Amino acid sequence: MNVRFMHSLYLAALLGFTNSCISDDLSDCPSPQYIVQISVKDKNYKNIGDFPQLKSKEESAPFQRFEGTIYYTLSESTTRARVKESSVMTVYGEDQTYPIILTDIPEGEYILTVWGNMTSEYPAGILHQDTKEHTDIYMTTRTLRLDRSYQTTELSLERTKGLFLLLCSNFPATVTSVGQSINHLYQSVDANFNYTGNTNVEKRVPLQPTISTWLAPTSEGPSKVKLIFYTDHAGGTVPFPELPEMDLTMKRNEISAIAIDYKETDGVCEVWMFVQEQWVMIHRLDIQ
Template identity: 60%
Template sequence: MNVRLVHNFCMVVLLILISSCIREDLSDCPPSQYEVKVSVKDKNYANSNSFPQLSPVDENAPFSSFEGTVYYILSDAATGNKVKESSLSAVGGADQTYTISFNDVPDGDYTLTVWGNMTAEYPAGVLHQDGKEHTDIYMATRMLKLGRDYKTVEVPLERMKGKFLLLCNNFPSTVNRVEQTVSHVYQSVDANKNYSGSTEVDKSMTFQPVLQTFLAPTSQEGVSKLKLSFYSDAATTPFLDLPEMDLFVKRNEISAFSVDYKSGDGVLEISSFINGEWTVLHRLGIE
């Protein structure tokens, strides 16, 4: 067969194959692959510098230092219909971002919602359920326009809770347990960062000078209520039962109380960190 004829034949076949992938119907073309880089925006709390009792976290630490799991939903932007949903994936490695890839999604406009630190027990958006603290939940939502001009984007996760810090000073060595209840905190948050529901969180802790709890922001009632009881050994009656106090919890901020048992002075002093400074709320007599 003439070499020129073979060459021309191959060129015709190649042109036919190329044209099949640029015609209006793209069903015969290999799917495009799109990538999203998920990062962490809120690492240290916004006011963490006010609390020397807590060591700052390394802002350059790996993604896995902040997020133990990742879960995402990709939805059609126009209809809200779910297009892709991931499994709950454990995170590891030393990278500072987590890569999500789509390789079988038609071109179009989508909404991507990513959750960090979810667990299998509760659905996405649940901050507290069954009176439990749960985890340090993160979330981000981003609009994506998938198509030929798409470029990899970064989606920074934001913390959905605050932290309650309880500082305990000068307590007798016999005190070994703290029972804590915080009421009127939000129960859930949606993909648009709208909080809803109101619940209380109960926590039993081994006594330590520094105690920490992940809490959703104060709910629509406008003020959370804090109840603290301190126990010695296996006693069922509290060694110290404090009056209910107001607590204000904000997203990505630390709220703090200090309880100082000054037995030498016969005084129990309770302070709250308000507007950037410690304010004494109660001075109670003790025997």
């Protein structure tokens, strides 16, 4: 009997709550939560299958394998006034999507823009600044109608940059580092994938068989690439060998590649570029 009585009380309370929330006065109703699930579209580069030196990522891998951070803004669709802005949040967990939960938002139409792999160092949309490589930036945006008819929506992040792959083989042990200088690259991108600005990237790293660099698409084609190899003599300031400047076209979510094969016994240095799905020798330099 007590069980029936308690059940009746529960139903009465639930009915009263429902009636209050469907009446004209919504002041007693809880604020709705709008959930947006963020996924990753560009998990691997479009042409990664052409490069056995790189390992493809599993399509079913957790979200945090692709995006180390998440940052988002919510703006009114008409005035573009910003309603909500997150911090740059570190991503954890093993889920394949990342939930953004919006609360205390008046009903209306909004633009949600989400950035992946951002840092707090630079504003959203900056791809290169201070001639630095920066990170593998992702972005997505969508206009959402937030009201009581809203259902969970999924947005997919897309990569904003390409990858420059430098392959180095048969260099003597005295060559310890390589400097890269690439110009005519876009500096920033907006929420509609409109690229603007013109900048260059400078990078010097220890010599390795495979060196990867995240670069924005070419702005005023082609980009010019200058590679300088340094020996360990004189504090690593002696260039060896000297290579001519090369043309390179960077594209979003694609790999562009150059291979340098130093053949000391033959007295030549071969420079190859991956063009139209095949390797083409563009220079054969006498190094004797």
